[in-house]
Amino acid sequence: MTDSKTVYFVTGASRGIGREFIKQLITRPDSVVFAAARNPADVKKQYPSQPPNLHIVQCDVTSDTSITAAAETVNETVGRVDVLINNAAIDNNLSIRDTPTSSLLAVLDTNLLGVHRVTRAFLPLVEKSEIKKIINISSDFGSVALNDRSFWGAYNISKAALNMLTIQYKNEYFKEGIIFIPLHPGNVPFPFLEDGLE
Amino acid sequence: MNEHDANITTEESVQGIMKVVDKVTIEDSGKYYTNEGTILPW
Numbered sequence: 001m002t003d004s005k006t007v008y009f010v011t012g013a014s015r016g017i018g019r020e021f022i023k024q025l026i027t028r029p030d031s032v033v034f035a036a037a038r039n040p041a042d043v044k045k046q047y048p049s050q051p052p053n054l055h056i057v058q059c060d061v062t063s064d065t066s067i068t069a070a071a072e073t074v075n076e077t078v079g080r081v082d083v084l085i086n087n088a089a090i091d092n093n094l095s096i097r098d099t100p101t102s103s104l105l106a107v108l109d110t111n112l113l114g115v116h117r118v119t120r121a122f123l124p125l126v127e128k129s130e131i132k133k134i135i136n137i138s139s140d141f142g143s144v145a146l147n148d149r150s151f152w153g154a155y156n157i158s159k160a161a162l163n164m165l166t167i168q169y170k171n172e173y174f175k176e177g178i179i180f181i182p183l184h185p186g187n188v189p190f191p192f193l194e195d196g197l198e
Numbered sequence: 199m200n201e202h203d204a205n206i207t208t209e210e211s212v213q214g215i216m217k218v219v220d221k222v223t224i225e226d227s228g229k230y231y232t233n234e235g236t237i238l239p240w
Binding site for chain 2: 016017019020021023024025083085133135138140143144145146163166167170171174177178179180181182183184185186187188189190
Protein backbone atom coordinates (compact mmCIF):
# COMPACT_ATOMS: atom_id res chain seq x y z
CA MET A 1 0.00 0.00 0.00
CA THR A 2 1.25 3.44 -0.84
CA ASP A 3 -1.79 5.52 0.11
CA SER A 4 -0.25 6.88 3.31
CA LYS A 5 3.08 7.43 1.61
CA THR A 6 4.41 10.34 -0.40
CA VAL A 7 5.72 9.47 -3.85
CA TYR A 8 8.55 11.61 -5.25
CA PHE A 9 9.94 11.44 -8.78
CA VAL A 10 13.21 13.34 -9.37
CA THR A 11 14.96 13.74 -12.73
CA GLY A 12 18.69 14.32 -13.04
CA ALA A 13 19.20 12.27 -9.88
CA SER A 14 22.80 11.19 -10.41
CA ARG A 15 24.58 14.44 -9.59
CA GLY A 16 24.34 17.88 -8.00
CA ILE A 17 21.14 18.75 -6.19
CA GLY A 18 19.38 15.83 -7.87
CA ARG A 19 21.65 13.45 -5.99
CA GLU A 20 21.03 15.44 -2.80
CA PHE A 21 17.24 15.29 -3.26
CA ILE A 22 17.43 11.51 -3.30
CA LYS A 23 19.69 11.40 -0.26
CA GLN A 24 17.31 13.54 1.80
CA LEU A 25 13.99 12.23 0.49
CA ILE A 26 14.73 8.58 1.23
CA THR A 27 15.19 9.49 4.92
CA ARG A 28 11.69 10.96 5.12
CA PRO A 29 9.14 8.78 6.88
CA ASP A 30 6.75 7.07 4.49
CA SER A 31 8.47 8.28 1.33
CA VAL A 32 8.69 6.41 -1.94
CA VAL A 33 11.46 7.90 -4.06
CA PHE A 34 12.06 7.44 -7.76
CA ALA A 35 15.55 8.51 -8.79
CA ALA A 36 15.56 9.09 -12.53
CA ALA A 37 18.80 9.43 -14.45
CA ARG A 38 20.16 9.02 -17.96
CA ASN A 39 22.59 6.52 -16.51
CA PRO A 40 20.91 4.72 -13.60
CA ALA A 41 24.19 2.98 -12.79
CA ASP A 42 25.50 6.35 -11.59
CA VAL A 43 22.77 6.36 -8.94
CA LYS A 44 23.04 2.65 -8.13
CA LYS A 45 26.72 2.92 -7.27
CA GLN A 46 25.84 5.52 -4.63
CA TYR A 47 23.58 2.95 -2.93
CA PRO A 48 25.42 -0.37 -2.69
CA SER A 49 22.63 -1.61 -0.45
CA GLN A 50 19.55 -0.06 -1.96
CA PRO A 51 16.99 1.30 0.55
CA PRO A 52 13.59 -0.40 0.11
CA ASN A 53 11.86 2.92 -0.60
CA LEU A 54 14.29 3.88 -3.38
CA HIS A 55 13.54 3.02 -7.00
CA ILE A 56 16.16 3.84 -9.60
CA VAL A 57 14.84 4.31 -13.12
CA GLN A 58 16.36 5.15 -16.48
CA CYS A 59 15.04 8.45 -17.79
CA ASP A 60 16.62 10.53 -20.52
CA VAL A 61 14.53 13.72 -20.64
CA THR A 62 15.39 14.21 -24.31
CA SER A 63 13.73 10.89 -25.21
CA ASP A 64 9.96 10.39 -25.26
CA THR A 65 10.50 6.63 -25.35
CA SER A 66 12.63 6.71 -22.22
CA ILE A 67 10.21 9.02 -20.38
CA THR A 68 7.18 6.92 -21.31
CA ALA A 69 8.92 3.79 -20.03
CA ALA A 70 9.78 5.52 -16.75
CA ALA A 71 6.18 6.70 -16.31
CA GLU A 72 4.94 3.18 -16.97
CA THR A 73 7.32 1.80 -14.34
CA VAL A 74 5.99 4.29 -11.79
CA ASN A 75 2.42 3.49 -12.75
CA GLU A 76 2.97 -0.24 -12.28
CA THR A 77 4.85 0.26 -9.01
CA VAL A 78 2.77 2.84 -7.12
CA GLY A 79 0.22 4.20 -9.58
CA ARG A 80 0.78 7.88 -8.92
CA VAL A 81 3.28 10.70 -8.31
CA ASP A 82 2.70 13.16 -5.46
CA VAL A 83 5.68 15.44 -6.07
CA LEU A 84 7.38 15.62 -9.47
CA ILE A 85 10.74 17.40 -9.35
CA ASN A 86 11.99 18.39 -12.80
CA ASN A 87 15.65 18.86 -11.98
CA ALA A 88 17.64 17.53 -14.96
CA ALA A 89 19.58 20.30 -16.70
CA ILE A 90 22.74 20.94 -18.66
CA ASP A 91 24.92 23.91 -19.54
CA ASN A 92 27.16 24.37 -22.58
CA ASN A 93 29.73 26.56 -20.79
CA LEU A 94 29.74 29.08 -23.62
CA SER A 95 29.00 32.77 -23.98
CA ILE A 96 26.05 33.49 -26.26
CA ARG A 97 28.35 34.92 -28.95
CA ASP A 98 30.24 31.63 -29.06
CA THR A 99 27.13 29.43 -28.97
CA PRO A 100 26.33 27.62 -32.21
CA THR A 101 22.63 27.15 -32.89
CA SER A 102 23.04 23.42 -32.41
CA SER A 103 24.39 23.99 -28.91
CA LEU A 104 21.55 26.32 -27.92
CA LEU A 105 19.14 23.72 -29.25
CA ALA A 106 20.79 21.01 -27.14
CA VAL A 107 20.51 23.09 -23.96
CA LEU A 108 16.85 23.88 -24.69
CA ASP A 109 16.20 20.23 -25.52
CA THR A 110 17.10 19.18 -21.96
CA ASN A 111 16.31 22.24 -19.84
CA LEU A 112 13.06 23.35 -21.50
CA LEU A 113 11.66 20.63 -23.74
CA GLY A 114 12.79 17.97 -21.27
CA VAL A 115 10.57 19.50 -18.59
CA HIS A 116 7.68 19.73 -21.05
CA ARG A 117 8.07 16.09 -22.10
CA VAL A 118 8.30 14.79 -18.54
CA THR A 119 5.42 16.97 -17.34
CA ARG A 120 3.10 15.83 -20.14
CA ALA A 121 3.98 12.20 -19.59
CA PHE A 122 3.61 12.36 -15.80
CA LEU A 123 0.53 14.57 -15.47
CA PRO A 124 -1.82 11.56 -15.50
CA LEU A 125 0.14 10.17 -12.52
CA VAL A 126 0.15 13.53 -10.71
CA GLU A 127 -3.60 13.88 -11.27
CA LYS A 128 -4.07 10.68 -9.24
CA SER A 129 -2.37 12.34 -6.25
CA GLU A 130 -4.00 14.40 -3.52
CA ILE A 131 -0.82 16.48 -3.21
CA LYS A 132 -0.30 17.34 -6.88
CA LYS A 133 2.98 19.29 -6.88
CA ILE A 134 5.27 19.85 -9.86
CA ILE A 135 8.51 21.61 -8.98
CA ASN A 136 10.59 22.90 -11.86
CA ILE A 137 14.15 23.64 -10.83
CA SER A 138 14.84 26.99 -12.45
CA SER A 139 17.46 29.56 -11.53
CA ASP A 140 17.63 33.25 -10.74
CA PHE A 141 19.73 33.31 -13.92
CA GLY A 142 16.39 32.86 -15.68
CA SER A 143 15.11 36.16 -14.29
CA VAL A 144 15.02 38.87 -16.93
CA ALA A 145 14.70 41.47 -14.18
CA LEU A 146 17.89 40.35 -12.46
CA ASN A 147 19.95 39.52 -15.50
CA ASP A 148 22.23 42.52 -15.78
CA ARG A 149 25.01 40.60 -14.10
CA SER A 150 25.42 37.13 -15.50
CA PHE A 151 26.66 35.79 -18.80
CA TRP A 152 25.45 32.24 -19.09
CA GLY A 153 23.89 32.58 -22.53
CA ALA A 154 22.07 29.37 -23.39
CA TYR A 155 21.52 28.32 -19.78
CA ASN A 156 19.87 31.63 -18.84
CA ILE A 157 17.70 31.55 -21.95
CA SER A 158 16.56 28.03 -21.12
CA LYS A 159 15.63 28.97 -17.55
CA ALA A 160 13.75 32.13 -18.59
CA ALA A 161 11.77 30.00 -21.04
CA LEU A 162 11.26 27.33 -18.36
CA ASN A 163 9.74 30.00 -16.11
CA MET A 164 7.16 30.85 -18.77
CA LEU A 165 6.51 27.17 -19.49
CA THR A 166 5.79 26.74 -15.78
CA ILE A 167 3.39 29.70 -15.82
CA GLN A 168 1.53 28.31 -18.82
CA TYR A 169 1.03 25.00 -17.02
CA LYS A 170 0.01 26.86 -13.86
CA ASN A 171 -2.64 28.81 -15.75
CA GLU A 172 -4.07 25.75 -17.46
CA TYR A 173 -4.08 23.45 -14.42
CA PHE A 174 -5.05 25.89 -11.65
CA LYS A 175 -8.67 24.67 -11.62
CA GLU A 176 -7.50 21.07 -11.36
CA GLY A 177 -5.53 22.03 -8.26
CA ILE A 178 -2.13 21.10 -9.65
CA ILE A 179 0.62 23.24 -8.13
CA PHE A 180 3.45 24.34 -10.43
CA ILE A 181 6.48 26.07 -8.90
CA PRO A 182 9.52 27.48 -10.75
CA LEU A 183 12.20 27.35 -8.08
CA HIS A 184 15.67 28.88 -7.71
CA PRO A 185 17.78 26.44 -5.67
CA GLY A 186 20.26 29.05 -4.41
CA ASN A 187 23.83 29.45 -5.57
CA VAL A 188 24.87 25.84 -5.25
CA PRO A 189 28.02 24.36 -6.76
CA PHE A 190 27.18 23.50 -10.36
CA PRO A 191 27.75 19.87 -11.26
CA PHE A 192 28.48 20.91 -14.84
CA LEU A 193 31.54 22.76 -13.57
CA GLU A 194 32.56 20.06 -11.12
CA ASP A 195 32.61 17.15 -13.49
CA GLY A 196 33.05 18.88 -16.82
CA LEU A 197 29.86 17.41 -18.24
CA GLU A 198 28.09 19.37 -20.94
CA MET B 199 32.71 32.56 -19.05
CA ASN B 200 29.97 31.04 -17.00
CA GLU B 201 31.56 31.94 -13.72
CA HIS B 202 29.53 31.01 -10.72
CA ASP B 203 30.21 31.65 -7.07
CA ALA B 204 28.59 29.00 -4.92
CA ASN B 205 27.64 30.24 -1.49
CA ILE B 206 25.60 27.34 -0.15
CA THR B 207 26.03 23.58 -0.20
CA THR B 208 23.70 21.27 -2.09
CA GLU B 209 22.60 19.90 1.29
CA GLU B 210 21.50 23.35 2.51
CA SER B 211 19.85 24.05 -0.82
CA VAL B 212 17.72 20.93 -0.79
CA GLN B 213 16.79 21.37 2.88
CA GLY B 214 15.46 24.83 2.00
CA ILE B 215 13.75 23.67 -1.19
CA MET B 216 11.89 20.90 0.62
CA LYS B 217 10.58 23.36 3.22
CA VAL B 218 9.13 25.38 0.35
CA VAL B 219 7.81 22.27 -1.41
CA ASP B 220 6.12 21.08 1.77
CA LYS B 221 4.32 24.33 2.45
CA VAL B 222 3.16 25.54 -0.97
CA THR B 223 -0.56 25.36 -1.75
CA ILE B 224 -2.54 25.97 -4.92
CA GLU B 225 -2.59 29.67 -4.02
CA ASP B 226 1.21 29.69 -4.42
CA SER B 227 1.15 28.03 -7.83
CA GLY B 228 3.30 29.91 -10.34
CA LYS B 229 5.28 31.89 -7.77
CA TYR B 230 9.02 32.15 -8.56
CA TYR B 231 10.37 30.84 -5.28
CA THR B 232 13.89 30.63 -3.95
CA ASN B 233 15.22 27.89 -1.68
CA GLU B 234 14.81 30.38 1.17
CA GLY B 235 11.08 30.81 0.55
CA THR B 236 11.41 34.30 -0.89
CA ILE B 237 9.92 35.32 -4.24
CA LEU B 238 12.05 36.50 -7.16
CA PRO B 239 11.12 39.18 -9.72
CA TRP B 240 10.57 37.87 -13.24
